[in-house]
Amino acid sequence: MFRGLHAATSGMMAYNRQQQVLTNNLSNAVTPGYKSDTTAFRSFPQQLIEKLGNGNLNGLSGSLAGTMSVGTYAQEAIPNFSQGILKETKNSTDFALQSSFLPLDPATNQKGALVFAVETVNGDIRYTQNGQLQVNQEGFLVTAQGEQVLNSNQQPIRLNSMDFQVDGRGRLTVAGEPGPTLWIGYTSDPKSLVKEGSGLLRYEGEEANSPQLAANAPLINAADTLLMQGFLEQSNVDLSKVMTDMLRTYRGFESNQKVLQAYDQSMQKAVTEIGRV
Structure with missing residues (x-):
């Protein structure tokens, strides 16, 4: 459960960083010679998930079940050096x-x-x-x-x-x-x-x-x-693309926020109801 909290939180932080980059592009749309930035997203190192064999909880000799990502982050802003008008x-x-x-x-x-x-x-x-x-x-x-x-x-x-x-x-x-x-x-x-x-x-x-x-x-x-x-x-910022990306970034932030709220409600229920049993 806490891995899910971390993944949702890291997603919100990554989208927040992307929104800052897009806002900077928008504010420099009329700056001569300005080159727009693109955010590069990276995933944290994935964790291997191993399936225990034959119900043996003391052994770790089970088969590999797959991998699981624990979140993403905005690594850098990459400038686009194409020439403006x-x-x-x-x-x-x-x-x-x-x-x-x-x-x-x-x-x-x-x-x-x-x-x-x-x-x-x-x-x-x-x-x-x-x-x-x-x-x-x-x-x-x-x-x-x-x-x-x-x-x-x-x-x-x-x-x-x-x-x-x-x-x-x-x-x-x-x-x-x-x-x-x-x-x-x-x-x-x-x-x-x-x-x-x-x-x-x-x-x-x-x-x-x-x-x-x-x-x-x-x-x-x-x-x-x-x-x-x-x-x-002129600046090579594409205003229509920036506005579309800002809307998409907002929706991504909102989705991760809802996941975080769902985890919070589950944890609250676990403490207030399951704990009584």
């Missing part, structure tokens, strides 16, 4: 990475991802796909949260004029003069990019697949267009 803004500080045009990696048969490199206030290097940038009072190109955008030498980009253009390879032209080049990185393993909040990503995979300068990536170093100026990549 591009929206034209005509703003010179808006940039959209062109990840959807990347070729398949022959080693994994999957597409990689393009990212910008930024430097946090702590001096750490992080990545982002949010191209909604701006120029601060000191003339540095920064994200909406103030992280400095880096050039191909991983140095902050400082603009002396708002009259600038960026070509498809990230090369800047400032007031008609050649300027720095945006650091546009490529990784063949986007699933190892971990969200840190505010659109920032850190890489936790194998070093060989970590984001490298796209110009040095043999698979895409000949690509003409890696980004578009005056465009923004």
Whole structure:
């Protein structure tokens, strides 16, 4: 009986975690460059059930009856790195990475991802796909949260004029003069990019697949267009799917709750009625 209580409770906790992930997706439906998360459910290790033979309660030599799961849990939220719809803004500080045009990696048969490199206030290097940038009072190109955008030498980009253009390879032209080049990185393993909040990503995979300068990536170093100026990549959240999943998650939580209530009533009956006998 207590195994059933544990299974129902773990189910409620797993659905609650999934609802939190879906709510976060919903709240970021209009965040540029946001990648929706999918919850991965895992089952606790199953227990073997053994049937005692010939009514011998002292022996454990019976045949195997099967396995029994003791519950489930939400292990992690996996980002979906498919590209969102591009929206034209005509703003010179808006940039959209062109990840959807990347070729398949022959080693994994999957597409990689393009990212910008930024430097946090702590001096750490992080990545982002949010191209909604701006120029601060000191003339540095920064994200909406103030992280400095880096050039191909991983140095902050400082603009002396708002009259600038960026070509498809990230090369800047400032007031008609050649300027720095945006650091546009490529990784063949986007699933190892971990969200840190505010659109920032850190890489936790194998070093060989970590984001490298796209110009040095043999698979895409000949690509003409890696980004578009005056465009923004929209969130890839599918609102209709999120709403459907939220309803399904609520029903799953409710079902486990009813099971828990049924166990509670059974235990109460056992204490108040069977105990008298």
